[in-house]
Amino acid sequence: MADHDHQLPQGEEGREGRPQDQVPSPGQDGRREDLPVDLDPETISVLRKWHREQAKERLALGRAYRNDENLVFTRADGLPLDPIQVYRVFKRLVERDGLPDVPLHSLRHEAASLQIEASVDIAVVSKHLRHSKISLTSDTYGHLIGTVGKAAAEAAAAVVPDDGPGRGGKIPTLALPNPPSYRCQPMV
Missing domain, CATH: 1.10.10 (Arc Repressor Mutant, subunit A)
Structure with missing residues (x-):
């Protein structure tokens, strides 16, 4: 097993070997929804590195590794993380780094x-x-x-064309057959 900086302790297991309160929320069809997440390149790089580490753990444990749901973040044996333990680690990291104590x-x-x-x-x-x-x-x-x-x-104003160079940057007027009777006042 890989040694992680902040490995979570194993929690009490609930039904089907899942930690308590860690059952995926069902979608409209009753199954867990797997939806794409938009990520920046740096986060993708970090997750790919983590995926390689997870693959090493899977190989080391063989058939004992149990990540049937293809979860990204798991315990070392592939089972889902216990939300209570995740919260405890979050609180420790917040305290260690001197960050404001806020709910997760x-x-x-x-x-x-x-x-x-x-x-x-x-x-x-x-x-x-x-x-x-x-x-x-x-x-x-x-x-x-x-x-x-x-x-x-x-x-929005930056995309409105002006009259061209040397014309004072005035916004072109529209030729309306019946111009509106109201005028807009600039906001201060």
């Missing part, structure tokens, strides 16, 4: 907040969070959307 689930909210701050479209954030409706994401994180409003307005 807060990391999900932080990831969503960082995506919104980076001007990621709310539909994409919703997809990443696996929300059933964009309105759930918008209702939950809508207060953050205003913080990126100015950047969004500037990005």
Whole structure:
């Protein structure tokens, strides 16, 4: 078995050899959903390295290795991690590194907040969070959307063509048969 920096202790096993509270959530058809996850190249590299380490463990244990579900993160014998032990390791790492003591689930909210701050479209954030409706994401994180409003307005303005060089950068006017009677005032 490979020696890991933060190997999780083995937990109490529940039904079918799974740790308690570690049964996959069913999809609409009653089976566990395997959905793709968008990852950056560095994370993919780290996961590929981990996959090679996991393959070594699988070879070393032979038939005793039991990862029938092809899970990415498992105990050394291939069984699913115990969520309680994962939480305990998380708390130890937070304390060791002097990070704020926050609930583990807060990391999900932080990831969503960082995506919104980076001007990621709310539909994409919703997809990443696996929300059933964009309105759930918008209702939950809508207060953050205003913080990126100015950047969004500037990005939108950048794609509007001007009259060309030397013309003062004025936005072209549209020839409307019945121009609207209202005028927009600049926001300060």
